[in-house]
Amino acid sequence: MLPGWWKQDGRQPVLKALLSPAEALFRAGVAMKNAYMDASGVENHADLPIPVVSVGSLTVGGAGKTPAALKVVHILEDLGKSTALIFRGYKSMAKKGRGTRLVTNQVSWQEVGDEAFMAYKVLKQSTDSSRDFMVLADPSRAGAVQEAARMGAQVAVLDDGFQHRKLHRDLDILVLDALYPFGNHRMLPAGPLREPIKALKRADIIWIAGTDRPAGPMLENLFAELSSVKRSGQEIVMSRERLSFFLDLANGKRMDPGSLAQMSVFLVAGIAVPEKFEKDIRSLGLDIKGTMWFQDHHSYSLGDWQEAVAGAQACGAKIMITTQKDAVKIEPHWVEGPGQPRVLAGVLETRITDNYETIRSMLLELFDHG
Numbered sequence: 118m119l120p121g122w123w124k125q126d127g128r129q130p131v132l133k134a135l136l137s138p139a140e141a142l143f144r145a146g147v148a149m150k151n152a153y154m155d156a157s158g159v160e161n162h163a164d165l166p167i168p169v170v171s172v173g174s175l176t177v178g179g180a181g182k183t184p185a186a187l188k189v190v191h192i193l194e195d196l197g198k199s200t201a202l203i204f205r206g207y208k209s210m211a212k213k214g215r216g217t218r219l220v221t222n223q224v225s226w227q228e229v230g231d232e233a234f235m236a237y238k239v240l241k242q243s244t245d246s247s248r249d250f251m252v253l254a255d256p257s258r259a260g261a262v263q264e265a266a267r268m269g270a271q272v273a274v275l276d277d278g279f280q281h282r283k284l285h286r287d288l289d290i291l292v293l294d295a296l297y298p299f300g301n302h303r304m305l306p307a308g309p310l311r312e313p314i315k316a317l318k319r320a321d322i323i324w325i326a327g328t329d330r331p332a333g334p335m336l337e338n339l340f341a342e343l344s345s346v347k348r349s350g351q352e353i354v355m356s357r358e359r360l361s362f363f364l365d366l367a368n369g370k371r372m373d374p375g376s377l378a379q380m381s382v383f384l385v386a387g388i389a390v391p392e393k394f395e396k397d398i399r400s401l402g403l404d405i406k407g408t409m410w411f412q413d414h415h416s417y418s419l420g421d422w423q424e425a426v427a428g429a430q431a432c433g434a435k436i437m438i439t440t441q442k443d444a445v446k447i448e449p450h451w452v453e454g455p456g457q458p459r460v461l462a463g464v465l466e467t468r469i470t471d472n473y474e475t476i477r478s479m480l481l482e483l484f485d486h487g
Contacts, residue, residue: 123297123302124297129227129444136307137307140303140304140305140308143305150243151282151312151316154282154283162274165263167266167271168484169272169274169286170272170273171274171281171482172274172276172290173278173290174274174277174291174311175299175300175310176299176309176311177305177311177313178309179389179393181326181327181338181356182276183236183276184237184358185214185261185467186275186276187325188356189290190202190240190250190475194250196484200249200270201251201252201253201265201273201274202236202250202276202479203254203265204236204253204254204284206218206233208231209227209229209254216260216264217254217264219251219268226446229248231414231443232276234445237274238445242464250270253265255337256280262284268450273483276402280290281330281394285485287320288321288483290320290321293317293323293324293326293339294390294393295328295331296335298342299342304360318347320355321352322353322354323352323353324355325355326358327393328470329395347481353468357468358465358468359465359466360374360397361374361465364441364464365459365460367453367460368461372461377401377404377436379403379404380400381406381433381434382405382406382438383405383406383409383434383437384407384439385408385410385439386411387442388440394440394463397463404407407432415443415446419448422447422451425435425437426458435459436459436461437459437461438462439461439462439479440462441463441465
């Protein structure tokens with residue numbers, strides 16, 4: 118990702134100018150695809166055996182769509198519905214035509230993708246054992262929905278499905294990050310947008326995630342921009358995220374964030390927008406001595422981890438903190454041994470603050486065949 122992708126601050130003007138022709142080509146390609154989909158109405162043909170809920174975003178990463186998808190799964194569970202959460206298995210061994218992979222403790226994150234494996238772990242930790250859910254990985258979304266229905270799911274939730282318009286969806290949820298909703302407002306490769314901002318009109322629900330992170334004026338500016346673009350009747354849901362506890366990767370024990378107040382820590386992560394992670398950690402009153410950031414979906418080698426440990430030790434940090442998505446890619450024996458800093462993964466909790474009943478009702482209506 119380019120410096121300045123997420124902010125309209127004028128950084129890297131020469132590089133961005135050089136990328137303008139490629140951006141124009143990408144924009145034209147997206148416009149042609151969307152024009153075809155609008156004219157053909159492919160996505161309006163419901164030929165799937167169970168309802169489909171899509172949770173996606175306009176940007177390539179960092180919007181908070183996976184935490185939102187997990188929240189949707191929890192709501193559906195509360196409604197008593199057996200739910201399948203479906204990922205395409207980005208940067209995994211999952212290949213189109215090889216069938217749908219069911220995520221379990223018996224598979225590796227390399228087989229299904231880091232986000233799918235993380236989601237499975239999160240749902241196992243946070244879901245009552247009597248609840249019925251499954252996590253699937255398959256580049257063929259339609260195939261995964263069919264397989265989910267065959268396995269007994271009553272509804273499918275697609276992670277990152279907004280641009281996958283060939284697949285019918287009964288409810289389309291678009292997630293915007295409250296801090297960096299549209300990045301620098303430019304499309305790939307000059308910015309993080311996969312579609313023009315006006316594409317948000319396709320969504321049934323606009324979900325603004327992390328509303329506790331930006332200052333008041335930033336939220337006001339976002340709402341002003343939305344009001345000029347969104348169509349009438351689109352619902353807006355807002356949520357906040359907080360680090361509810363830390364998980365010690367060496368022993369699996371939970372730690373309350375309050376127990377770490379004022380402690381010196383070192384942050385390491387491979388996520389789209391690490392600034393949000395750093396902001397969340399700083400809000401807990403922790404003393405951040407240093408950071409090491411990798412590309413989103415980074416696959417850690419032993420050398421990468423040793424470099425991170427050396428960085429933590431060099432600045433005197435006794436604790437290293439990473440994200441849940443990164444934690445599934447860190448080998449257990451890497452976090453053990455003499456002199457090794459304690460390694461913790463921050464566990465996020467998503468709480469809907471506005472329009473919870475609206476989204477609950479819209480999900481419930483998916484099963485109203487009366």
